[in-house]
Amino acid sequence: xxxxxxxxxxxxxxxxxxxxxxxxxxxxxxxxxxxxxxxxxxxxxxxxxxxxxxxxxxxxxxxxxxxxxxxxxxxxxxxxxxxxxxxxxxxxxxxxxxxxxxxxxxxxxxxxxxx
Amino acid sequence: xxxxxxxxxxxxxxxxxxxxxxxxxxxxxxxxxxxxxxxxxxxxxxxxxxxxxxxxxxxxxxxxxxxxxxxxxxxxxxxxxxxxxxxxxxxxxxxxxxxxxxxxxxxxxxxxxxx
Numbered sequence: 001x002x003x004x005x006x007x008x009x010x011x012x013x014x015x016x017x018x019x020x021x022x023x024x025x026x027x028x029x030x031x032x033x034x035x036x037x038x039x040x041x042x043x044x045x046x047x048x049x050x051x052x053x054x055x056x057x058x059x060x061x062x063x064x065x066x067x068x069x070x071x072x073x074x075x076x077x078x079x080x081x082x083x084x085x086x087x088x089x090x091x092x093x094x095x096x097x098x099x100x101x102x103x104x105x106x107x108x109x110x111x112x113x114x115x
Numbered sequence: 116x117x118x119x120x121x122x123x124x125x126x127x128x129x130x131x132x133x134x135x136x137x138x139x140x141x142x143x144x145x146x147x148x149x150x151x152x153x154x155x156x157x158x159x160x161x162x163x164x165x166x167x168x169x170x171x172x173x174x175x176x177x178x179x180x181x182x183x184x185x186x187x188x189x190x191x192x193x194x195x196x197x198x199x200x201x202x203x204x205x206x207x208x209x210x211x212x213x214x215x216x217x218x219x220x221x222x223x224x225x226x227x228x229x230x
Contacts, residue, residue, distance in 0.1 A: 032217075034218060036221075042223070043119075043206060043221040043222055043223045043224050044158075044206070044208075044219075044221040045221070046218045046219075046220075049218055090158065103148075103160075103219060104160075105157075105158045105160070107157050108157055108158070
């Protein structure tokens with residue numbers, strides 16, 4: 001079975017400091033992994049995705065994530081936080097069942113950025 | 116491309132009334148997903164379609180909920196009768212899936228309030 005765990009429900013950083021949002025996954029096969037961002041009162045937007053190519057994935061707005069199979073992790077990072085990064089972030093893993101494939105969303109991590 | 120289109124954007128109704136949410140996926144996508152988001156439960160997958168066929172409806176909360184996809188460019192999610200606990204933001208997403216799950220593109224959501 002596939003599952004995803006976001007280790008922090010809330011992360012607070014100061015503007016200009018690094019961001020780390022942690023995600024661990026469980027999968028019985030080689031998964032595809034995604035990070036989505038949701039700004040207040042908005043829909044979800046894809047930040048980046050890993051699909052078995054390079055393990056270090058670069059996304060939009062300066063975010064990147066590293067796929068570490070040995071640690072079953074896919075943590076999201078950014079060197080320097082900006083106020084506009086305040087949002088909710090979802091880590092997502094693919095799942096496969098008899099009928100097809102779908103995505104499993106983590107519970108989300110709320111990122112707060114203070115000035 | 117206009118992206119995923121959802122209507123209405125906001126819906127306020129009274130308990131017991133029928134509610135119909137609509138979604139137009141991105142042209143060329145073969146999969147469509149309905150999600151519900153609340154503060155208490157986060158983002159929940161309700162149902163997804165592949166090539167207009169419902170693949171997994173295990174997330175549909177109860178028989179009051181039904182979803183249809185009569186063609187590749189249109190889907191509805193119906194709640195009949197509606198209850199206050201159905202109040203949430205309902206998202207539709209579409210994707211092109213070939214062999215493995217791919218990124219999903221989300222609509223702006225429908226904010227449903229049941230009084």
